[in-house]
Every structure is written in structure tokens, then in C-alpha cells.
Amino acid sequence: MKKILFGSVIVMMVITGAFAEGNEDQNMALKVGTLGLGVDYSTTINKDMAFRFNINGASTSRKETIDSTKYDGDLKLLTVGALLDYYPSEGTFRLTAGAYYNANKFDLVATPSLSDSISIGDNSYTGAEIGHLNSTVEFNKIAPYIGLGWGNKPSAEKGWGFTFDLGAMYQGSAIATAEAIVNNAVSQTVKNKITTDVEQERQKIEDDMGSYTWYPVIMIGVNYTF
Numbered sequence: 001m002k003k004i005l006f007g008s009v010i011v012m013m014v015i016t017g018a019f020a021e022g023n024e025d026q027n028m029a030l031k032v033g034t035l036g037l038g039v040d041y042s043t044t045i046n047k048d049m050a051f052r053f054n055i056n057g058a059s060t061s062r063k064e065t066i067d068s069t070k071y072d073g074d075l076k077l078l079t080v081g082a083l084l085d086y087y088p089s090e091g092t093f094r095l096t097a098g099a100y101y102n103a104n105k106f107d108l109v110a111t112p113s114l115s116d117s118i119s120i121g122d123n124s125y126t127g128a129e130i131g132h133l134n135s136t137v138e139f140n141k142i143a144p145y146i147g148l149g150w151g152n153k154p155s156a157e158k159g160w161g162f163t164f165d166l167g168a169m170y171q172g173s174a175i176a177t178a179e180a181i182v183n184n185a186v187s188q189t190v191k192n193k194i195t196t197d198v199e200q201e202r203q204k205i206e207d208d209m210g211s212y213t214w215y216p217v218i219m220i221g222v223n224y225t226f
Contacts, residue, residue, distance in 0.1 A: 025043065025044040025154040025155045025225075026041070026042065026043050026044075026154050026225070026226055027040070027041070027042040027043075027050075027152050027153065027154040027156070027223050027224065027225045027226070028040065028041055028042075028223060028224050028226075029042070029151065029152055029163045029221050029222065029223035029224070030221050030222055030223075031054075031056075031163060031165070031219040031220060031221030032219065032220065032221060033165070033217070033218045033219035033220055033221075034215070034216055034217055034218050034219070035056035035057075035058075035077060035079050035217060035219060036056050036057045036058025036059075036077040036078075037056065037057065037058055038054050038055065038056035038057075038219055038221070039054060039055050039056075040052055040053070040054040040152055040163070040223065041053050041054070042085065042152045042153075042154050042223075043154055044154045044155050045084075047155060048086060048087050048088070049084065049085065049086050049087070050084075050085045050087070050094075050152070050153065050154050050155075051082075051083070051084060051085075052081070052082075052083040052084070052085055052096075052098075052152060053080075053081065053082055053083075054079075054080070054081045054083070055079075055080050055081075056077065056078070056079045056080075056081070056219075057077050057078045057079070058077045059074065059075065059076045059077065060074075060075050061073065061074050061075070062075065064106075064108060069110050069118050069119050069120065069133070069201070070110060070118075071108040071109060071110045071133075071135070072108070072109050072110075072111070073106055073107065073108050073109075074106070074107040075104075075105075075106050076103075076104065076105050076106075076107070077104050078103040078104065079100045079101065079102055079103065079104065079143075079169075080100065080101040081098060081099070081100045081101075081145065082098050082099060082100075083096050083097070083098030083145065084096065084097055084098055085152060085153075087153055091150075092150045092151050092152070092153045092156055092161070093148070093149075093150055094148065094149055094150065094151075094152070094153070095147075095148050096145070096146070096147045096148065096149060096165070096167060097144075097145065097146050098144075098145050099142055099143060099144050099145060100142075100143045100145055100169055101141060101142065101143075102139055102140060102141055102142065102143040102169065102171050103141070104138070104139060104171070104215070105136060105137060105138045105139075106136070106137040106138075106209075107134075107135075107136050108134070108135040108136070108137070108205075109132055109133070109134055109135075110132065110133040111127075111131070111132050111133075112125065112126060112127040112130060113127045114126065114127040114128055115127070118130070118133065120133060120180065120194065120197040120198060120200075120201045121196065121197025121198070121199075121200035121201050121204075122197065122200065123193065123197050125194065125197075128183065128185075129182065129183055129186050129190065129194070130180050130181065130182055130183065130194065131181040131182070131183060132180070132181040133178065133179075133180050133181075133198070133201070134178070134179045134180075134181070135176060135177065135178040135179075135201075135202065135205055136176065136177045137174050137175070137176050137205060137206075137209055138174075138175050138176075139171035139172055139173075139174060139175060139212070139215075140170075140171050140172035140175075143169045143170055143171040143172070143215070144169070144170050145167055145168070145169045145170075145217065146167055146168065147165055147166055147167015147168065147217060148165075148166055148167065149163070149164050149165040149166060149167070150162065150163065150164045151163030151164060151223050152223050153225070154225060156225050157225065158225050158226060159224065159225060160222060160223070160224050161222070161223050161224070161225065162221075162222065162223070163219075163220070163221050163222065163223045164219070164220050164221075165217055165218065165219040165220075166217070166218055167216075167217045168214045168215065168216055168217060169214070169215040169217055170213065170214055170215075171212070171213065171214070171215050172213060173206070173210065173213060174205070174206045174209035174210065174212060175206070176202050176203075176205040176206045176209065177202065178198050178199070178201055178202035178205065179198065180194050180195075180198045182194055
């Protein structure tokens with residue numbers, strides 16, 4: 001994730017330098033919202049349209065219960081967007097379309113104690129049988145975006161301003177992986193049953209994440225036109 005973020009920053013610097021040469025209508029913004037913390041760079045195409053490139057990211061931990069199984073979850077957000085802004089009037093209201101590189105993912109870990117049990121598929125297993133149940137949920141890497149907002153207009157009056165984005169990113173159906181760390185003392189028969197139940201659990205995770213096909217984008221911040 002750090003390599004992707006560093007690479008994106010380098011690309012953004014190159015693009016900024018390329019557009020900056022001979023172009024006085026530019027805008028930078030700092031934002032926060034459902035994509036995490038974000039940085040925007042905008043430059044004019046003509047008086048009504050602008051190109052916008054942004055990088056957003058954050059990470060947080062939370063508890064999650066899926067089909068009675070309790071997980072420790074780590075949500076990692078990372079998106080890189082290439083957007084086209086259309087300003088239909090003299091103000092800063094805009095309509096936006098484009099796409100994001102979507103590296104958002106959710107890592108889940110369930111760890112039963114020796115005396116407790118966790119539900120996997122249609123069966124329960126104790127900590128004496130399974131050390132960990134690890135799952136990862138990801139989505140399509142390329143996610144089209146459509147939205148509206150205010151601000152980021154490179155041809156606006158120079159100085160500080162307000163920026164706001166409201167839209168949705170289509171990231172498709174959830175793609176889940178699951179793996180059980182099975183203790184060595186478990187028999188092959190039980191291991192085979194665990195493998196079947198883990199696949200069933202993986203499918204349940206995908207089904208439970210089905211409502212996240214569209215990811216809401218709400219970002220607010222400040223921008224500077226120069």
C-alpha cells in the first residue's frame with residue numbers, strides 16, 4: 001500500500017509539473033471524508049471544464065460480526081482518481097465523471113480461545129482446532145465515478161475557497177478470500193470439513209458485503225486557486 005501511495009504521489013507531481021508550465025489556472029485542495037484524507041490537483045481544459053487528479057487514503061480498526069462470527073477488522077482505504085469536472089455556470093458548482101483506482105480492502109481475523117468456539121459455515125470449532133480464521137474483502141480495482149460538487153475551479157478568483165464532493169463510486173461485487181489456520185493435531189477428516197466450511201464462510205462474507213456495490217463518496221475541505 002505504501003509503494004502504491006508513494007508511486008501515486010510521484011505521478012501527481014509529474015502531472016502537476018506538466019500542466020503547470022504555461023498554465024496559470026490551477027487549484028489544489030485538502031479534503032477529508034468517506035475516502036479518507038485526500039489531496040486534489042485541478043487544471044483547466046477550457047472555461048467550462050477541468051481535469052482533476054486526486055489521492056485519498058486512511059486506515060482504521062473495528063469489530064465486525066458476520067453470521068455470528070466475531071472478527072477484528074482493519075479497513076484500509078486507498079484510491080487514486082482521474083476526474084473530469086464540468087462547470088455549467090459562472091459559479092463553482094460542478095458535475096463530475098471519471099474513474100478511481102480502487103485499492104480499498106477490509107482484513108478480518110477471528111481468533112477463538114481454547115475454551116470458546118467460532119462458527120464457520122454450518123459448524124463450530126474451538127481454539128484447539130483452529131488458531132485463526134483470516135479473511136480479506138476487496139472490490140474491482142477500476143471503479144467508475146459520477147457525482148457533483150462545489151469548488152476546485154481552477155479559473156475561479158485566486159485564493160482560498162471551499163470544496164465539497166457528493167457522488168458514488170461503482171466498485172462492483174465484493175471479492176472475498178478466506179483461510180483457516182488449522183492446528184497440526186487435527187485429523188485429516190476434520191481438516192477436510194474445515195476446508196468445506198471455510199469456503200461456505202467465504203461465500204457468506206461476499207453475500208453480506210453485497211450492499212457495498214456502490215461506495216458513497218462525501219468529501220469536504222479547502223482549496224487554493226493560484
